[in-house]
Amino acid sequence: MRPMPPTPPPGSVTRFAPSPTGFLHLGHAHSALFAARLAEQAGGRFLLRIEDIDATRCRPEFTTAICEDLAWLGLAWEEPVRVQSARMAHYGATLDSLRGRGLLYPCFCTRGDIAAAIAAAHGPAAIYPGTCRNLPAAEADARIAAGRPYALRLDVTRALAETGPLHFTDLIHGPRRCVPEAQGDVVLARKDIPASYHLCVTQDDAEQGVTLVTRGEDLLEATDIHRLLQALMGWPEPLYAHHGLITDEAGKRLAKRDQAPTLRALRASGMSPAEVRARAGFP
Numbered sequence: 001m002r003p004m005p006p007t008p009p010p011g012s013v014t015r016f017a018p019s020p021t022g023f024l025h026l027g028h029a030h031s032a033l034f035a036a037r038l039a040e041q042a043g044g045r046f047l048l049r050i051e052d053i054d055a056t057r058c059r060p061e062f063t064t065a066i067c068e069d070l071a072w073l074g075l076a077w078e079e080p081v082r083v084q085s086a087r088m089a090h091y092g093a094t095l096d097s098l099r100g101r102g103l104l105y106p107c108f109c110t111r112g113d114i115a116a117a118i119a120a121a122h123g124p125a126a127i128y129p130g131t132c133r134n135l136p137a138a139e140a141d142a143r144i145a146a147g148r149p150y151a152l153r154l155d156v157t158r159a160l161a162e163t164g165p166l167h168f169t170d171l172i173h174g175p176r177r178c179v180p181e182a183q184g185d186v187v188l189a190r191k192d193i194p195a196s197y198h199l200c201v202t203q204d205d206a207e208q209g210v211t212l213v214t215r216g217e218d219l220l221e222a223t224d225i226h227r228l229l230q231a232l233m234g235w236p237e238p239l240y241a242h243h244g245l246i247t248d249e250a251g252k253r254l255a256k257r258d259q260a261p262t263l264r265a266l267r268a269s270g271m272s273p274a275e276v277r278a279r280a281g282f283p
């Protein structure tokens, strides 16, 4: 079993926040058990939140299955479970506020536009090159009036000018300086979904009083964006614990897309909850 981080502050509130795009596998079990264990050690609270804003990929039957699988594993969480798709108006209000402060801009670029602009500028591979950042307001308004689809991007340079340098503390990784500018002007509302992961996760953690955000270390960089949103919106700064990822026998990270064995499949093969908990690192 991997070492647990130091005991968190008394009364810490943690959560597990899966997206119902498939059945849970051992990596999810590790993440959920990790969050629940830290809350228990702290004499705090453990929440479950369903992150289902992407209607193109999320399905209600996976939400039902997530709750069943977690209960089978022996986990108990506080009711009611927050479901993000029911809260779009709340995220919209935050977007309006940031937009009113001149911190967001509409981006009309297609994936193809962005790829071409990056290639032409020889810029860093995955970063939006800022094509729409300086579009005159009249031009942007005209395109919106003409029905052109658009995303909303955060003007990270402007945002950082408001907040100054940012940091966060991670129980496992120690103190970290945030470098949100390394990710460019991230999308806070997609063309097809009126909010983004970054916005919804940060707003809900703040509104639900989550004081210890636990998740896989693949999301360490995302936290740089979340700290920026917290500072802009005056939301409290939680403590973090980004845990290592569970890997398969070959050392490869488990992922839904690679058909990692689901908890249901392990259960159907006759494994007990205790055996699955042990395989997920929590004997």
Ligand code: GLU
Binding pocket: 017, 018, 019, 051, 201, 214, 215, 216, 219
């Ligand atoms: N919903 C996200 C996911 O399933 C995780 C959210 C988080 O813990 O920040 O990957």
